[in-house]
Amino acid sequence: MTDNTATTTEITDEEALARVKARRGYLLPVHELMAEVDPQILRKYDDLASDLLFSDQPRALDLKTRYLVLVGITTAVKGDPDGIVWSAKRAVREGATRREVLEAILLSALPGGVPTVEEATHVLAKVFDES
Numbered sequence: 001m002t003d004n005t006a007t008t009t010e011i012t013d014e015e016a017l018a019r020v021k022a023r024r025g026y027l028l029p030v031h032e033l034m035a036e037v038d039p040q041i042l043r044k045y046d047d048l049a050s051d052l053l054f055s056d057q058p059r060a061l062d063l064k065t066r067y068l069v070l071v072g073i074t075t076a077v078k079g080d081p082d083g084i085v086w087s088a089k090r091a092v093r094e095g096a097t098r099r100e101v102l103e104a105i106l107l108s109a110l111p112g113g114v115p116t117v118e119e120a121t122h123v124l125a126k127v128f129d130e131s
Contacts, residue, residue, distance in 0.1 A: 016042040023050055028082075064100075067091035071104040075120040076112030084120050088127045098128060 011019075016039035020031050023046065034042035051057075053066060061069070067090040074083030088101050105124060109117045 011039050011043060013039045013042075015039065016046075019043070020046050023054060062094070064091055064094035064096050067094055068096055068100055068104040071101055072108045075105050075108035075116050078112060078116050078119070081119070081123045084123045085127055088124060089130075092127070101127075 013035035016035045017027060017031060020035075020042065021027050031042060031046075034045060052059075053063075053070075059066070067087050070087035071084060071091055074080040074087055077083075084105075088096075091101055091104070092098075101124065102121075105117055105120045108120070
């Protein structure tokens with residue numbers, strides 16, 4: 001049996017973190033944990049996220065819409081106020097209006113429940129105060 005993992009270039013945890021920070025401009029605790037446990041997983045995770053979120057390649061959804069989807073998801077999954085802030089700021093930067101961001105949050109009430117919307121609106125107020 002042949003080991004196919006040798007075809008992937010091995011990177012260190014420091015290299016993996018540096019690559020994520022250079023691409024995104026920030027690091028999250030999950031990035032640091034992945035780098036510590038397995039830098040190759042962080043590299044693959046970052047490649048996927050970067051391809052979906054940060055790529056200029058044409059997609060069916062434009063960047064604004066992708067970030068609005070993330071606003072709704074980070075609201076619905078509860079407990080991710082940083083994700084709400086991050087994705088809402090990105091959506092606004094890509095041209096989303098306050099109403100569009102609010103609608104993305106309101107849509108999350110269907111799978112996440114009204115308490116998720118209430119929590120997210122407190123977070124959203126901070127985003128709009130900063131912009």
